[in-house]
Amino acid sequence: MTNPLTDRQRQVLDLIERHIRTTGVPPTRAEIADALGFRSANAAEDHLRALARRGAIELTRGRSRGIRLIALAGASADGASTRAGLDSAALDLPAIGRVAAGSPILAAEHVEDRYPIGPDLFHPRADYLLRVRGSSMRDAGILDGDLLAVHAAQTAENGQIVVARLNDEVTVKRLRRHARWVYRVELVAENPDFAPIVVDLRQQELTIEGIAVGVLRLGLAGPQQL
Amino acid sequence: MTNPLTDRQRQVLDLIERHIRTTGVPPTRAEIADALGFRSANAAEDHLRALARRGAIELTRGRSRGIRLIALAGASADGASTRAGLDSAALDLPAIGRVAAGSPILAAEHVEDRYPIGPDLFHPRADYLLRVRGSSMRDAGILDGDLLAVHAAQTAENGQIVVARLNDEVTVKRLRRHARWVYRVELVAENPDFAPIVVDLRQQELTIEGIAVGVLRLGLAGPQQL
């Protein structure tokens, strides 16, 4: 018995599961709409009704966040198998420095070091640490030289801080997306000195490399100044 | 060393767990009040605050049903007590939440959790993680809720970020001291909204508890906003 779910419904279902795992509570209609870029919470409502009709979830009328997952039979589609060569049972994480153009982030020559940090400290799990260059995310508390804990993923939700590759350059920004924008996304800095980067997907290729799940700053010791 | 929870608090905690198990979502304040017979939802609110202070749950401000169970230490306190005190050879660090007035920072009841991070990652070595409250060090990239890696020390140098105790309150600030000042030091916030605290050592006792050696931020995952 395969799933009669549509792709979009599958995405909504995955989002619900992810939301419960990361926040402890199911999402509201508005949160679903925001995460998937809908401009109306009613779109989320429609999806929930459809999922309930198909038996994937159970809704409790009138109760806020009254969404319950039923029998998680199928494996989720979202990039579960992509962690190539990463030991999930490891107690440490590789730190990635400057990434050369054209090569994958996790290529061995990019690994500067390994740090004794449990990957499962973060939710979702961190796959590597990326050394941040520049101050474009300053107001999000991510400073030059910080190590960003990254969960490797090919997709991200509106509002998340992502590691993206644009024109073969790797950058860290907040992702902005709307349902109305078909060929457009924005990479927004968290610092008024930097303008948002508007990406036209018909002209430029944008690859999501992962989502930020934490920050680690070492070397706070010395009496250095900003 | 049993739970620092009172009987009533334990009952509330059990109820929350039961509610999640049976309905799939955490309870609201009104539902807690109703289940335990309170006539005011505010009674539930008070209990939740107390449980959060003790690290049994985590509350998300403004989010309906934003209650999360932390580290299910087990219903009853079994013989195997948790590692209290200072294991130097450990691979993890204790995280300290709110520090009660008059008691030492590393007292067992302040330990919210332990995180798998090698103490030697930091220089000098970190002895514990302190959960930062407030935004007074915002411009140093230390945000509300961050975990500050702290090296226990009784002295610090000018310009270092320190964990200090003043009037029995623990605070994180940058230390300012000049050779010319004999009885004076300043604790400077890294945020223009906070004025520097000028300390006259003849009148107030200032204790250095440690110096900041790093920052760790978890929970960067969800699409939450600042």
Added chain:
DNA sequence: CCGATGACTGGATAAAAATACAGTGATGAC
């Protein structure tokens, strides 16, 4: 071409929830 279905926008509204404020007793420490 028609009607059903999926995937939405936009606006409105009532109910549900969080949370602030002001109190009351009781208990135990100092």
Added chain:
DNA sequence: GTCATCACTGTATTTTTATCCAGTCATCGG
């Protein structure tokens, strides 16, 4: 005796949240 903490009552007020209504556009089977 005073103070802090716990365990509440009661009243507001503001946000959140669920949910309804009225449409639009595209696709697909018949």
